[in-house]
Amino acid sequence: MIDERITLAKKQDTKLASFSWQTRLIPMIVAVPMFLQAVDTSILGTALQSIAASLNVEILHLNFAVTAYMLSLALFLPASGWLTDRFGTRRVFCSAVAIFSLASALCGAATSITQIVLFRILQGLGGAMMVPVGRLILLRSIPPAQLVMAMLWFTVPGTVGRVLGPLLGGFIVTLTSWRWIFLLNVPFGLLGILLSLRFVPDSRSEKTERFDRTGFVLMAIGLSGIVCGLETIGHNFVPLSFTILATSIGIVAAIAYWIYSRDRSDVIIPLNLFGYKAFSITNIGGMPLRIAVGSAPIFVPLLLQIGVGFTPIQSGLTSAWLSVGAFGIRPIMRRAISKFGVKPLMIAASVFSGAAFATYGLFSPDMSIYFMCAVLFMGGIVNSLGMITMNTVGFSGIPTAIMSKATALSTMMQQTSMSFGVALCTSCLTITARAHGHSAEHLTMSDFPITFFIVGALSCLSVAAFIRLPADEGAELR
Known part of the structure; x- marks a missing residue:
């Protein structure tokens, strides 16, 4: 009996070691x-x-x-x-x-x-x-x-x-x-x-469905049209009429796909995936948070160069503290989920990410660089906290058979969120610059704060979605 227990314990230790190895290497x-x-x-x-x-x-x-x-x-x-x-x-x-x-x-x-x-x-x-x-x-x-x-x-x-x-x-x-x-x-x-x-x-x-050509064409036109509109808005290399046309075609195609795919599971991307509560909340309700997180690495360096007056290298070294903060969450992530659970962490991440993004708008040439680095470090922590919890708990309860389609749809939602975030920040900067009497090609420090305040406030809207998660959501991760 003792020998059997020793053998079983060794097998369990080997299995845990394998999981630990997989957790890092893969x-x-x-x-x-x-x-x-x-x-x-x-x-x-x-x-x-x-x-x-x-x-x-x-x-x-x-x-x-x-x-x-x-x-x-x-x-x-x-x-x-x-x-x-x-x-x-x-x-x-x-x-x-x-x-x-x-x-x-x-x-x-x-x-x-x-x-x-x-x-x-x-x-x-x-x-x-x-x-x-x-x-x-x-x-x-x-x-x-x-x-x-x-x-x-x-x-x-x-x-x-x-x-x-x-x-x-x-x-x-x-x-x-x-x-x-x-x-x-x-x-x-x-x-x-x-x-x-x-x-x-x-x-x-084990069983591959037929390739849904009709659904692929509608989804591809819809997604590419919307992304094209979001990527070109506020830029001068294409006329505004093209942006409006591309976005309109994308929206029409997306609506056509929704009508085509309703109550069907054999389509290329089944929209009934949104029937899974955790998936729906993290991908739709989490969009405001993703907008702020996705915009920070693009517009923080722009703020530091144009507003604060840093060189590209100085800007890169300073904004790199976002990455340092993202790494800083690693030692405490598992313990935080075990102690507080997924739902409170997602709510906290939404609020503090919004606060951090709004604080970036207060940066100025007279501000201590150490304070800016500290704020960016904390912003990196809460950004990483939000993204990891959403990307992990969002697939809770989804059957293995449709997991591949769920990851594709989730990636599409994230990409659209990022494009929308860039378009939103670009539009806000353009409108603010014109209100200050100059074009967006000659941005000044005064053009940035309102953009960061708006996106920061928008991030907090995800709280309304995250609060709908069951209290025990993600219990298998603890």
Whole structure:
């Protein structure tokens, strides 16, 4: 009897050690391309001027390179769930990283703006599959009790990439050629593929449904039209009529898809997923919080450079404290969930993220840099707290058979939230600048506070959704 207990204890210890190993290694592997995607998205803005001079084109025309990637991402996202069920998580994930890396190499070798736009579209195809499939790998391979720590390792690199992108871009364009912004993705992509083939488990659906062509077309047009409108609003490289037309087409297609997919489970993205309370609350109700979290890495560096007067490198070093704060939550995350539960943490994250974002609007040239770094550090903590809890508890109760479609829909909602956040901040800055008697191309310190106050207040609206969560929601994570 004693021998049997010893043997059982050894088996349990081995199983727990395996979970601990998986909790760290697998998220780090699937997060490698997430980091690259985040860096690639945020770094390009720093290098636009250098690329424009090299290719002898107007800098505003290069905005098409940014928008082309976002449109491609929106266009192919709906198909990621079906492809994963059909070909398996590991194969699709490695293929996505390979496509993204190849497109990065082609962008680095491009000799015209047309080539960059085309290759950025190819990048978007790879990027559209990396995030939802990476999250699906975690949900299928990590036990619920270990999922919080796994999601933490998965979420943080993206936050770090978005914050460090402008700083890294400043160093690259200063010390070497802008082409290295794209070429650096290649070795990291190859490393991610090799590690995935060796360590990431493969899974696929036992029964694959037919590919819903009608639903794919409607969803792709709807999502890409809305994202196109959000990405081009407030910019001068396309007329306002185009933005309105693209957004209108997107909304009409989205409504058509809703009518087409009602009460159907065999469509490419079943909207009855919103019938799961936790999924609905974290993805719809959590949109205001995601808007603030997604806008911070973009508009905080802009505030520090234009408003406070920092150089790009100084701005990058200061805003990097958002990433330091995101890392700072790691040691206490599990204990916080065990002590307080998921619901109170999500409510607190919404309130304090909004307060932190509003406080950024108070930054000024006369303010202590240590105070600014401390506020950004705390902002990084509460941002990470909110994102990790939402990304983890949001899939609670969803059957394994439709998990791939749930991750695709969740990624689509997050991408739309980020695009809306950027559009909202851009519009607020434009309106404020005109109210102050000058154009948005000549922003001043006085143009920023109202934008940060509005978005900060908006973040707190998520409290109304989070308060509807059951008190024991996410109990399996504790």
